[in-house]
Amino acid sequence: MFWHSPCQQPLERFGSDSHRVGSGVASALWIATMMITLMATVGFAALNIADTTAARSKIAAESADLRTRLDWIRAERDTIAETRSAASIEAELQRAQPNAGTVWRATAGCRDVTLPESGQACSTVLALRQALGTAQRRDMLDADLRDAETRLARLPAIIIADPQAETAARLISWTTFGGIKLAADDIRMARIAGIALTPQLAGLVLMLATTLWQSERPKSRPRVSGLP
Numbered sequence: 001m002f003w004h005s006p007c008q009q010p011l012e013r014f015g016s017d018s019h020r021v022g023s024g025v026a027s028a029l030w031i032a033t034m035m036i037t038l039m040a041t042v043g044f045a046a047l048n049i050a051d052t053t054a055a056r057s058k059i060a061a062e063s064a065d066l067r068t069r070l071d072w073i074r075a076e077r078d079t080i081a082e083t084r085s086a087a088s089i090e091a092e093l094q095r096a097q098p099n100a101g102t103v104w105r106a107t108a109g110c111r112d113v114t115l116p117e118s119g120q121a122c123s124t125v126l127a128l129r130q131a132l133g134t135a136q137r138r139d140m141l142d143a144d145l146r147d148a149e150t151r152l153a154r155l156p157a158i159i160i161a162d163p164q165a166e167t168a169a170r171l172i173s174w175t176t177f178g179g180i181k182l183a184a185d186d187i188r189m190a191r192i193a194g195i196a197l198t199p200q201l202a203g204l205v206l207m208l209a210t211t212l213w214q215s216e217r218p219k220s221r222p223r224v225s226g227l228p
Contacts, residue, residue: 030203041196049192059158066152073148077141086135093128162188 110122
């Protein structure tokens with residue numbers, strides 16, 4: 001036979017009500033704390049990810065510009081067949097100028113050639129001047145080529161600003177055979193949301209673990225009247 005106290009039911013009802021009130025207050029506090037923490041976490045994650053991505057994007061853009069410039073310089077350099085140095089061409093030009101002495105003054109130093117006779121007399125000088133300009137252009141391209149190669153070698157080997165987001169987007173598209181197509185920005189937002197929300201689940205996991213642990217504890221046996 002079980003023994004029941006006449007005050008047991010009111011006490012149980014009061015305890016249940018107090019638990020509900022405490023649970024409501026705790027839930028409200030948890031929601032407020034979670035919102036404040038979420039704002040701080042989102043700001044921290046977005047700021048650090050944005051700064052890192054911006055720095056990598058700047059390096060990747062600079063690297064791409066240097067590679068494009070190198071391709072352009074090499075393409076133009078390959079079209080130049082002149083191998084003589086600018087100094088040697090200038091020396092040849094000094095030796096060739098006296099041969100055009102008959103028309104030198106009339107053509108302003110073989111710069112204003114209008115007659116066929118003047119052109120024949122100044123042909124060597126004109127050819128050497130063109131070769132000199134080509135040699136000087138070649139030397140300038142070689143200097144630009146060395147400078148661009150040096151600058152590219154000093155840069156970190158970064159091609160993609162955010163490889164994690166872009167690779168994840170391509171992986172999802174590949175695994176779903178193109179059924180799901182996400183942009184890199186979608187992956188970035190999901191990553192920020194995960195970083196912000198995951199720490200907030202720690203309290204819920206702890207509460208679940210505590211509840212499961214208490215449910216496994218053996219319940220006390222009811223007292224029977226007349227027994228010690």
